[in-house]
Amino acid sequence: MIGSKPILIVAQNEGGRLAPVVFEGAAAARRLTGGASGGVAAVVTGPPGTEAVAKELWSVGVADVYVAEHTLLAEPRPESHALAIAAAVRQADPSLILVGQTFLGRDLAPYLAAMLEVGVIMNALELRHDSSGATEVVCPIYGGAVQASYHVSASPPSVVGFQPATRSTEERASGSRGRILSVDPGLGEFKDKVKLVERPLRSGPRLEEAKVVVSGGVGLGDAKNYQGIEELAEVLGGLPGASRAIVDLGWATRAQQVGLTGARVSPDLYVAVGISGASQHLAGMSMSKVIVAVNNDPKAPIFKYARYGVTLDCLEFLPAFTSECRKLKGTS
Secondary structure, X not given: OEOOEOEEEEOOEOOOOEOOHHHHHHHHHHHHHOOOOOOEEEEEEEOOOOHHHHHHHHHHOOOEEEEEEXXXXXXXXXXXXXXHHHHHHHHHOOOEEEEEOOOXXXXXXXXXXXXXXXXXXXXXXXXXXXXXXXXXXXXXXXXXXXXXXXXXOOOOOEXXXXXXXXXXXXXXXXXXXXXXXXXXXXXXXOOOOOOOOOOOOOOOOOHHHOOEEEEEOXXXXXXXXXXXXHHHHHHOOOEEEEOHXXXXXXXXOHHHEEOOOOEOOOOOEEEEEOOOOOHHHHHHHOOOOEEEEEOOOOOOHHHHOOOEEEOOOHHHHHHHHHHHHHHXXXXX
C-alpha cells in the first residue's frame, strides 16, 4: 500500500478454484504493505457463482474482494476479463495491480495496462521497498543474465505481471472476514472478435505445482530418449519438463517447457538431464530447493546452480538411476 491506497491482486479463477499463483501474489502484497489493515484487495472474475471462490481470499489477508460475474467470463479470454477488471480498478483505486503470469495472465496483464493506459512490467521476480521506501519491481533482462529494478509510483497504478517463484498456498494470514463488493463488468455491448477454439483441458497436476520435476535437454540426443525422462519423473512421483531447445525440435510439448518463456517451477527436487544451463532455462528453475544436474560436460553452466552434479553420459545414467530408484521404492 502506497499512502492509503491498497494493492490489487487479479485473483484468477480457474474453473471454480483460485490459481495457485494468487496466493503468492497475496503474500507479496502483504509484505509490501507490512500487513496493514485493508492494504490488500483482490478482483475475481468469472461466471455466476464466482462469489463462493472469492471468499477464500479472506484467509490470505485480502480485505476487499471485488467480484465481477458474467456468462462471458467463463472463458479464459483476456479481452472480456480485462474489461471486467478495469471496472474493478476504477472502483478500488489501487496503488499497484498484480497479475500472476498464468496461461491467461501473460496476455491479460499487457491487455489490461493498455486498456487503463498505464505502464506494465512483466516477468517480475520480486517486489520490495528500497532504502527510501519506494516500491521496486525486480525483473530479469537480457535473457535472464541480468536483473533490473524498476521504481513504480501509486498514481497511476502500474500493472505488474509476476512469475511464480514459490508455492505459497501454505502461507496464510488471519482468517478475519472482509467484504465482497459486486462489480458491473460492463460486458453488455461486448462482442467477440476472435472465434474460440475449444481444446481438451489438461487434467492432473500442473508443472508449476509439482514437487519433483525431471527435465531433459538436447543432451538426450534423440526424441525417443525423452521417454527416459518421463519414466524417471513417474518413479520419483513428479512431472517431466523440457528445455526450449527440445520443445522447438518437437521432442516435448510446449506445456512441458521450463524457462523464461515457459513454466517457472520451484519444486523440492529438480533434475536437469542433458541441459547445459542457458540463462533462459535457469530463469525458470533456479528457485528449486535442490537441483541435480546430469551433463557430461563438467564446465556446463548448470553445475554452478546444482547441489549435486553427475558428469556421466545421460543416456547411461538415466536407465541405471531409474532402476535404482525403483528398487528403493520396491517397485522393480
